[in-house]
Amino acid sequence: MPRVTFQLTLPPGTPPGTLFLTGDHRAWSSDPHGWTFSGSTLHAELPDGTLAQVKIRRVNPDGTTTEEGDAWGGRARAHRIKVHGDTTVPLTVAGWQDARGGTGRPQRCGPPREETVLDAPWGAQPLRLWWPAGHEGPLPLLILHDGQNVFDEAATFAGDSWDAAGAAQALADAGHPVRIAALPVNDDRSHRYVPFPFELNGNDSGADEYADWIRSTLLPHLHARFGPVHAQDTALAGSSFGGLITAYAGLRDPGTYGTLGVFSPAVWPGDFAFLRWLAGRGDPRARVWVDMGDHEGSSVQGAQEVITLARDLTAQLAPHVREARFTVGEGHWHDEPAWRERLPEFLRWWRQP
Template sequence: MPEVRFRLHLPPGSLPAGTLFLTGDFRGWAAEPGPFAFVQGEVRANLPDGTLTGVKVRLHHPDGTVTEEGDAWGGRAPAHPVVVRGPGLVELTVAGWQDARAGQGRPVRSAPPRQEVTLAAPWGPQRVRLWWPTGHDGPLPLLILHDGQNVFDEGPTFAGESWDAAGAAQTLAEAGWPCRVAALPVNEDRSRRYVPFPFELNAFASGADEYADWLRDALLPDLRERFGPVPASHVALVGSSFGG
């Protein structure tokens, strides 16, 4: 397998105490250094040719806690994409570290929702983030998006990049295909809510049926009351990974 060298570049004056290490898809996002600790600013890894992976730099503190690289505003940062095409060198530039600022003050690159409402659900209050194209206020085809924290703006996203659903939907509207978007943020119960069978990550208690019933019996009636009726043929559910 080809040897890939990862060379690390840190912001000036930001060398933290602890062990810097590489993690990513190729090692299951492991949270400990193992054999991937940076030595003199480099890590070497033998990866199969053609591997497509995302990687991040993390810091293992002396007390055992771990901090992940972030953006310059202390928020989450997207993974560095890597494609292995034979032996090579990958330059990794870290902009900052995730901290209590959580991305506050970061310039917004995507459009936020137009409205947020909270509905009652069996698992507690459920936020619903709503967006519709300019000039279209009546009934429209409805797109329900799981993982609603990732849908619009970057601030609350898991990976530091949003789907920019509003930008994409506005482009479609301008081409004659307007739709309304209802995005549903999820918390640490993601594995329970989206996976329709019991397994370790949902503590062997799937909540997918409960979630689907809530979509049918609570969300859709609420949206119908707010915006008017939409035929079932004009309603779609979209998600990624477990949400897909």
């Protein structure tokens, strides 16, 4: 098995503590056992072809754990590693997460124009809205899941966003203005987005309730506020579990959405229950975008398997929808930077067919 050497560079003033490596290769465990750095070096053995995203954490003298962050005390993007034979991986830590929470970080992506809250069965549902200046009436509508991740980085989980406002502004500048309605989600994400019972939603899915609310509450609210928008000009999109709920809600309620943006769909819950549910379903009026990065998986082989799965899903849908488009993101991982890069092409495909 290849030997992987992690070489660590720390920011000045790093407090004392035990430094260790965590990542998706070990389910983001906070147990330092077996993954502790000796000085600035950690040696490990990982299978050849491993793809992993990792971060540094520090066990403080009082027993608490602090994760690496950016230079402003906010969350930082994970380091990406690919094992191909014996490998040396340099890891540079920019800072540590602290009470500042990223305050003072230069803004790289545009914020929403408006934020409000709507009533929902699960409580108050934040709604983040953006539209190009000078377009106050009805516009083609894009509803995005994981709304905390799609505009400015301040609200994001990992310090990266989709830069949806930037992509939509470029589309507007090309003569195709749209309105974006983004729905942030909290720790109920697995419950709200996964339409089948599995471990992470406590075997209790709330996806039908969520899809019902979008159709019966959110859409009427937006139509009353800005003017009616035809289903053919309404798109629903999201990534990972957000891609799963997009496909599920769109195909469960044919005629509600004209376009479905299914980014990196995570279809594995319930032993791939979605693929069984999908059989024979479709919407002859809908266009469906499906994509996947070529680094989405725990290994090079696994990444190719999920690409094949997504391609087959697209082929299964093709006879039952107006159009099915499949795209592979080269060098793309399962993260916001990848979806940010693919979003502009999706928007152009949606509005410039």
